[in-house]
Structures are given as C-alpha cells and as structure tokens.
Amino acid sequence: MKRVLIVDDAIFMRMKLKDILEKNGYDVVGEAQNGVEAIEKYKTEKPDLVTMDITMPEMDGVAALKGIKEINSAAKVIMCSAMGQQSMVMEAIQAGAVDFIVKPFDSDRVVESLNKASK
Amino acid sequence: MDDTSKYRDLFFEETDEYLQTLNDCLLQLERNPQEKSILDEIFRAAHTLKGMAATMGYKTMTELTHSMENVLELFRSGVSSINTDIISLIFSCLDKLSEIVEDLRIEKEVEYNIQDLLKKLDNVVNGNSNSVVVEKEITFSVSNDEISDTDSRVIRSANEKSYNAFNLAIRLSKTCLLKGARSYLVVNKLEQQGDILQSDPSAEKLEEGDFDDVFKLIYLTKLQEEDVKEIIEDIAEIEAVIIEKVEQDEIAITEALVEEVVQGKEEVSSPSELSQNKANKKEGSKKEEKGNVHQINQSIRVDLTRLDSFMNLVSELVIYRTRLEDLSNQYKTTEINEPLEHVARITSELQDLVLKIRMQPVNVVFNRFPRMIRDLSQELDKEIELIIEGEETELDRTVVSELGEPLVHLMRNAADHGIESAGERLAFGKSKVGKIKLSAYQEGNKVVINVSDDGKGINPEVIRESANRKGINTRGLGERDLVQLIFNQGFSTVKNVTNVSGRGVGMDVVKQKISSLGGSIEVNSEVDKGTTFVIKLPLTLSIIQALMVTVGQETFALPLGIIEKVVKVQQEEIIKSHSNEVYMYREKAIPVIRVNEKLCVESTRDNMHIILILLGEQHYGLLVDDLIGQQEIVIKKLSGVLSDMREYLGATILGNGDITLILDVGNLCNEGAGGKLE
Structure with a gap:
C-alpha cells in the first residue's frame, strides 16, 4: 500500500483528500498544514507520495517542494492547485513536481494522478 | 462529486474563520496599503474559500470568490494600487458572502443577485487588463x-x-x-x-x-x-x-x-530560464511574508455538547469525591485517606482543566468591532478610532457567546450618541478623531469589560427632564444615580430615532442580558468628557460560590455574588409598613422577603438572619433561619416539570449526597416587589 502525506492548510481540504485516497487504497500516513510541517513530516514519515497545496501560510507549497527535493531528489510530489495558479504550477513542475491536480477535486482525477505518479 | 454533507460542519466552521480573517486583514490593509504580507494573507484566505466552496458545489460563492481573487491578484502583482473604494467593494463582497454562507448553513435555497458585484469587480479587472497583457508579453516573448x-x-x-x-x-x-x-x-x-x-x-x-x-x-x-x-x-x-x-x-x-x-x-x-528568474524573485519576497502571518496553534475541534457532558461528569466526580471523604471521616478509615487525597487533588485539577477548556478569549466577540466602527464612522460621517485592549482575556464559552449583542449595542451607542462630529469636537477643543476604547481584563474570579468613549457624555439634567416627562420620580437622586436611570425600561433621551441606535429599548435589554449572565453593569459619565460602561462578568456559569442557609428543615443555596451583607436580626427590627415589612438599612427602608413564607416552608424561629441582596440599584432583605457557610457548588439545571419553578436557579448535590435547591434570588425579590404593588 502506497504511503501518502497530505499537505494543505485547510482541514476541510485535507479531510476531503484523505477520504478520497483511503477509499482508493492509499495509506495516509500524515497531514501537514504548511510547508515547514510538510518538510518535517517528510523526514519522519518518508512517504511514497506527497500531495502539496500551493497557497499555504509559513511556507508555500512550491518552497516546500524544493525543500523536499533537497532531502530526496526522487521524491514524488503532486501539487494541488486552483484555477489561476498556472505560473505557480509551472514553477513547481520546473522544480520537479511529478504532477498536479486542480481544485475542486474530482476523485477520479485525483486517483488517476496518484496511480500514475506511484508507478 | 462525492457526498459532501459530512464536511458541512467543518466547512462552515472554517469558512467563518476565513471570513473573519478577510475582514481583519482588509481593515489592516486599509491602514497600511503598502503591506504586502497582509495582501498575501487576504489573497490566500479568498483563495482557500474559493476552493472550499467549489468542492462543496456552492456555485454562487465560488463565482464571487473567484472574481474577488482576480481583483486581489491585480494588487498582489502590483499592477493596481489599493484605494478606499476597492476596500469598500471587497467589504461588500464579504458581506454578500456572509449572507450566502448563513443561508447555506440553514440550507435555504436563495437566488442571489451577485451580478452587480461581479460587474464592479470585473470593471476593476478590465480597467487594468491592458497593462497585465503587456507584462505577460514581455515575460514570454521568446x-x-x-x-x-x-x-x-x-x-x-x-x-x-x-x-x-x-x-x-x-x-x-x-x-x-x-x-x-x-x-x-x-x-x-x-x-x-x-x-x-x-x-x-x-x-x-x-x-x-x-x-x-x-x-x-x-x-x-x-x-x-x-x-x-x-x-x-x-x-x-x-x-x-x-x-x-x-x-x-x-x-x-x-x-x-x-x-x-x-x-x-x-x-x-x-x-524556462526566465521563469526560473521569476521564481527566485518570488522566493525573496516570500521570506518577508513569514513574520506577519497568523500563527496556527495545534488544536482539535470538539463538539460543544461533548464538552458539556464532560463538564457534567467532572462535576459529578467532585460530588462523589466529597461523599467519599465524608464516609472516610465517618468510619475513620485511615488507609483510605491517602489515596483519597490523591483523588481529591486529581479531581480538582480535572475540574480546573475542564473549566479552562471551556474558556474562550473575548476576542471572538471583539473582532467584529473594528469593522463595525469603520462602517459606522462612514455612515455617521464621524472620525472614530477604536482601541481594543485585553482581547486575549478568557471567559466561559457560554458567557462569551451571549456577550455579543449587548456589546454591539453599547458600541453603537458610543459611536452614535457619544462621539460628536469632527466639527463639534474641534469647537470643544478636543482632538478631531473620537476615541472608543474596548478593554477587558480579569479581576479575581470576575472579568471586567469596559466600553468607554471620549464623547459628549451623559448630561444628568437631560436625564432628569426626560425621566420626569416619563413619570419617573427623580427626587433625591444624585447625579450618579440619575445617569443610572438609562438602564430603566423604555428610557431613551434621543429625540430622533436613527437607524444606528436608539429606539428607546436598549439599555434595559443590555442590563437584563448582563444580569442573566450573572454579571453587573454600571455607567460612569462626565459631561463633555465621555462615558464609560463597566461590565463585570463571572468567569464561569456552572460552578459558583454559594452561601448555604437553612429555612425550617430545608437547606438552600444562595449565589454569593449578589449578597452584600448578612445581619442577625431580632423580630422587632422588622417594621410593618402598610401591608409589607421593611428593614432599615443605611437609613433606607428596604423590603423584606420571608423565604419560609415565599416557599411555604414551616419555620418557627424567632431570631433570624437577614441577607441583604443588591439587585441592580435596589436592596432587598431575605429572611432565613440559619447560616451554614460558604461553599463551592456545581449548578445543575432543573429539567422537565421542575424547570417551571421560577424560585429556583437549579439544584446542587452536596458532599453528603443531599440535594439542595439553589434560590433564584432575582425572581424571588421581583415577585416580592410585585406583591407590594397589589
């Protein structure tokens, strides 16, 4: 079972995502509400996949992605973005994000992304 | 889309928080339009709201937040600068959003007309669209x-x-x-x-x-x-x-x-090299962001009813602990004493803890005022500065949630009637900007909240006139007493009713509300200097200090907070006046209420104790047989048939397992006064 770390500042979003993932056979091993926490949790949990929100307080998702990539350059991070954040998404892809999903989350789409990323 | 109903509660809770953040930050932004970190936070909150609304499938809300975000993006990227019109526009969007959220919360289906707002937002965006395009072309011109x-x-x-x-x-x-x-x-x-x-x-x-x-x-x-x-x-x-x-x-x-x-x-x-450069630039600005952003505490959300039943269980634990202690003393079982002491310590720690858990900072109520005062000052065309102090002071959740309404009333009054217009203020030699100060602090087991303004104050003579017109007897009242009359029912000195405040119902309602929370309110005012309202509230409603008394064979508890003095009296000190009995206290005759008669309890004692109660401005004397002592009691509400008995506030269980009724002194005395009129 693939182990996933969910990063989002809104509890609501984390719950929603967790629900989708757990229904589809992923093991959510941790949640973080900002980039700083995300990096900490990445170190301790060493998840197979990370879903990373872009707009967050403390440290945003793109910076956290870079931090995680420094720890493990093969880390698989999927960005969670909203419409209108195209440039941030591109920056994230540039920094090595494996994929991105767009809010509002469509469960099929989320699962597709994680399945493909975890290949 | 998946079934989202189970996220509803969470959605609304978080939405409320984000709306509040938006409100707060917009106010900050209006003061410091250059502050990028505030703008970033506003943007983030709007953005998260949009995402949440879209996930829940709330289309109107998504649409509105999306347009707001577009506008905010312009400011964030520095394409446009912020002005008051824009802030007001975003405020009206927030109001609309709150309205929508409220209706969604009660699952009311309403068609909203947000086209106006959307159009205005679009105008802002389009007004700037040319420069945006130019910028993009420069970035990607290769x-x-x-x-x-x-x-x-x-x-x-x-x-x-x-x-x-x-x-x-x-x-x-x-x-x-x-x-x-x-x-x-x-x-x-x-x-x-x-x-x-x-x-x-x-x-x-x-x-x-x-x-x-x-x-x-x-x-x-x-x-x-x-x-x-x-x-x-x-x-x-x-x-x-x-x-x-x-x-x-x-x-x-x-x-x-x-x-x-x-x-x-x-x-x-x-x-991609270009975007790399851009990324570097962005990173630089992000570092500055860190300092100002809200710190998020580690916390979980708990259903209030669970907290209430936790509270109840702890109270019961306290009761049985006391009972155990009694038994242990009775049977002199010394081996049990030591573990029992531990139990005692732990239960009282538990009790403290659950009380603390129920505490909420008054901030929850205060945070709506900056926005309110801003709107009021525009509406009334006055310049008003709001100073808030001690917003971290904590109170029991129930008290906090009931506090909003009376405080709103006081704040509105201060802005409407207290603070003068800028011109008047200058003529009086005051600074142009009126000040309203809202402060809270803890004092013993009470929390004091002050609402003060440096406006025109309350003129006792105006009060006297108005009182006389309404047929209220003002003879013998000092200036201070006259001012307190504003708490009387149906009393208002303003000739014109404005839509901000003043409909002649108000201060009495405020007072009633505060009293029902077990608190008190008084007013100090100086003509042309300003008015201060002092509200005192108990920290918690469920555990109180009580005076235990006996009447005949029965034991009763009286909340200690309202007791002013206890005096031993002889039968002859109680004087008959007309059909009632009075007791002379500080050269004033105060009505006497015989608790045994009121409650139909048999009592044959001649020498008794009179408990002097201060309810608002009026003293009452309650006659009881004997005093047992002071004790901390846990109030249990009476339910079912018993809840109709207005003489009692509730009941409590004593250490020996006995149930004792807590007297609702307010109702007892008011009924006593009612009797006097007959």
Missing part, C-alpha cells in the same frame, strides 16, 4: 521561428548522432483545467530525455493554455517510440497520443549545422 527554419537540418544532424526524431500529437482530456500547466508538464518530462524542436501552437501559447485540446511537438531523443509513448501516457489528463517517426534523409551534415542544434536548444530553454 519565439521559436528560427528553429522551425532550421529544423529539418537539425533533425538530419541529430539522426547522425543516433537521435530519433518524432512527430507527436497529444490530446488532453476534455476536463483538463490548467491546460497550460499540463502541456508544460508534458514538455518538461520530455525534455528530461531529449529536446523539443518545435511546437504547435508556439511555446508561449502552449504555456498560456491558448489552444484547443490538441498540441503537436517535434521531439528529438535517444529513446525508442515505445518509451516516448510510455512517458506521455504516464502523465495524467492525457486522452490520446499519436507518435510518428520522422523519416531519415540521406543528406550529409556539416559541423555548422550541429552547432545550430545547440543554438536551437538554448532558444527553447530560455523561457
């Missing part, structure tokens, strides 16, 4: 015309070096939302294993997502066809891909052409 000129030669040269060239046609799925980013991801993945020679549409259009579902690439790589296919198919949101190998030409190549490969490569990669 074209790949030169590559297409030379691409056939490049391919030939590459083939020589065992590269394969492919014609790719990629179709994105119809539901793909960020086409630009998606195609960028494809290009990025491919470039890890080779080079893109040419793209159709051009790279810039690709990045902007300015194409239909299909885009075409010429791709140069050492990989085989199947590998390329696999790379692309492993990317999400790709509906189909067509791969065609470009046939090899037998024309020989020259060194110069190979160089062109390199050159072409550089040209392709330059847009």
